[in-house]
Amino acid sequence: MREYDFRGIEAKWHARWVANKTYHVTEDETKQKFYVLNMFPYPSGAGLHVGHPLGYIASDIYARFKRQQGYNVLNPMGYDSYGLPAEQYAIQTGQHPEITTFRNIDRYREQLDKIGFSFDWDREVRTCDPGYYHWTQWAFQQMFRSYFCTSANKAMPIDSLIRHFETRGTEGITAASSEELSFTAAEWQAMSEEKKSRTLMNYRIAFLGETMVNWCPKLGTVLANDEVIDGVSERGGYPVEQKKMRQWCLRVSAYAQRLLDGLQTLEWSDSIKETQKNWIGRSEGTEVRIGVADSDVEFTIFTTRADTMFGVTFFVLAPESELVRQLTTAGQKAEVDKYLAYVKGRTERDRMIDHTVTGVFSGSYGINPITGDKCPIYISEYVLSGYGTGAIMAVPAHDSRDYAFARHFDLPIIPLIEGADVSEESYDAKEGTVMNSPMAGKTAFKGFSLNGLSVKEAIAATKKFVSENGLGRVKVNFRLRDAIFSRQRYWGEPFPVYYKHGIPCMIPEECLPVELPQVENFLPTESGEPPLGNAQIWAWDEVNRKIVDKALIDDKTIFPIELFTMPGFAGSSAYYLRYMDPSNDHALVDDRVAAYWQNVDLYVGGSEHATGHLIYSRFWNKFLFDLGVSKQEEPFHKLINQGMIQGRSNFVYRIKDTNTFVSLGLKDRYDTTPIHVDVNIVRNDILDVDAFKAWRPEYETAEFILEDGKYVCGWAVEKMSKSMFNVVNPDMIVERYGADTLRLYEMFLGPVEQSKPWDTNGIDGCHRFLKKFWQLFWDKEGNLPADATEPTADNMKTLHRLIKKVTADIEAFSYNTSISAFMVATNELTAQKCRSREVLMQMVTLLAPFAPHIAEELWEAMGGEGSVCDAQWPSFDEKFLVESSVQLGVQFNGKVRFSMLFPTDATPEEMVRLATEAPEAQKYLEGKQVVKTIAVPKRIVNIVVK
């Protein structure tokens, strides 16, 4: 007998893998590639808890499996080390972010190394490394030099747009823009350099824009939409206000349709696709131009309910709209100003929570182009300036918000759908038959009528009528906004931009990367002054092409450099491309290398990135695809979202005002307070009383009321966090049970995609399995099985059933069921006293992706060639699986049928014959008439008799 010495085995193989560079991969044209990727971690100060490696283990199993199937597998790892989390941690601990980040990375690496991953560490990337962010800056510059052509539906060089302006002005251009501009070639040529620069910003994919931003004073920076949740910052939960600021932005909205279309080609879960669909928010509708009575002014409204144009009784403008100024009459000015002041005083959060009706009449009237009716124009905060045109037509009968407004201001309500009762609430459903369009006795523009049509038909008819008669046009709107790309923070990529007399210019590509300067004071400020303002050596010398002291700034050759830095998502948007070619100094990725690895075949990470990273990197990749740098339109073909591991907290119950603790079963007899207790001093919910006394000084004198001599703790599922004392550390598990047990148990816990609480209690089962697996190989004298022993039929059946099951399960990411199958197979082979070397070698091969250390050890001991990582994945043979005997089970429920079990390979006809001829069946069939027989797969026949 030999003991399973997991500590010795794991240390030995970890060292061996490092020495042999077992997991280093290179491009190999003779093999098919497979790219497995995990979302790289933020190296936070708390280190890894047991939940973090879940996704890494799942993908590592898949990567090892694919490798054994003969693929050339890329499985890299790195660190997302720029951005808010790293910086907040540094601020909280009062240290420079560079110091804390590097220390955190070392700690992560140390922890990761203990778990036996097949990462190719030679390809590690760090987003804060200049060699890495060189290419983040480079991509930004490419976006600056590009615009999005809507007819080609892709990014194009801005130079081609400039040439168009020079010859034809804006005539015939098809470009995504912030606003629609119109000028002639002559006007363009007459523009100053500054005006030209400003005009081009309207088209560039990376542009400076004066936009409303989410400003978070506490964090001292602006935030992207996905970083704001319920009106407060995602990180820290601080209030966020709307503020107009000049910011770098990325024209993500130009890619909205491609981002939406691409989803169809992806193997992602429905729920995450749905989340992205909602976030992109495509809405097909109609824009209609509205004239204003006694005025030259016109404005445009957007509606998805063109069919309701006959029910318009007023118009509404967003308070921030430019039109407010133009359409407010002198008589209403005081009222309107008062309202605008009120709106300004409200935060984003106020608006979200409080939906009371507010608004003010502008004094002007809009003219409904179809009915010719004059309707009052109101201003109200329920209309958003950022969506559509910032102006709407209000149809109170069929829109609940318009209804509430009409009721509040006592405006008319015209029902347009037969049978709809609008006396109490609006009828918002898009179904029914249209009426009152126009109302009886009235005529509409050009005799237009929708009466009698269904809502769907009416929408289509109105769209057609509006565009044919020049009243407006069909328009698609997206909820997806352009991404705000600058942060007023220190710990991020500097922009490779300097300002020449206020005009932003790119620092030449050859001079990249622009390295983050050292500063004494890196703290953010509430006023929004960027910390890079504290950098002394931070000016661009155009002639000598280098960064110099800002004291030297003059108006001829030395200019200030941008003080903003890039947001966290900048570095994480194209890291998967950089892993392909991580040390290339000449390109983000070599063209031939990119052509080999293509894109990520399997991406594993949390679903919380659905509207952040997973949108940004899809956008970023599409842009690089347009440039020809990325070889695939979509970066991540298949996505698996691992569930969160929650904590399982334990409680002790202290009797109020005492230092006496009562066991769970007896606590209801006393007035108690539950107190979190460190899960590491509790086993199977039984408290280690002595450890508890030693845990904290105040418990030294604690007394206990026990049940059956034990102190039983209560428990609850909560987030894993230090304050709940429920953090379980992977190092501790590895120390006690080994990495292979940890890997197995994390997968055994349940489906990878499901969130579940960590409960250390169950881990013994997996550890026991590995011990049994180990014992399977050694006889009493400590010898391994000899070559000559022939496998029995039972051995082969057990083995091949396992091969079939595990192969299918890994493909389906159903690791928990494969591990169950291993347990069953191991017990069967133990019972069979299997001594076949052939069978056992195959067992090792199958276990290798799950528990690589023990597999390597046994593989070597059995004389296997090379590393078990490269042992070919076995295929199963159906011939070993065929059932050899007829299993017969009869059910008779007092009703008129029964079922039986049959061999797998029997045809339906054979099954019916076997069933009717079986002696057990005869006693039920005797004297009865067969009404019908039903033979179905899975070996069951039902015979209905009467």
Add this chain to the structure above:
RNA sequence: GCCCAGAUGGUGGAAUCGGUAGACACGAGGGACUUAAAAUCCCUUGGCCAUUGCGGCCGUACGGGUUCGAGUCCCGUUCCGGGCACCA
């Protein structure tokens, strides 16, 4: 409000195509070995009834339906989780 995904023993979870519900594991109870503990092994473990008998009834959140047969499909309800939300 709209959209998506769920609900199975004391616990985590199996049942992959509509075909023996509860695999596998934990926990619990009983037993063996042991001075004792640890480790290991064996038995029981959804509920109720019967247990000198080898069986019966009920059971997959709830109410209906389709089917020879439903955890699985359809309709309705409740509850939990996630996304979007004055987006016109």
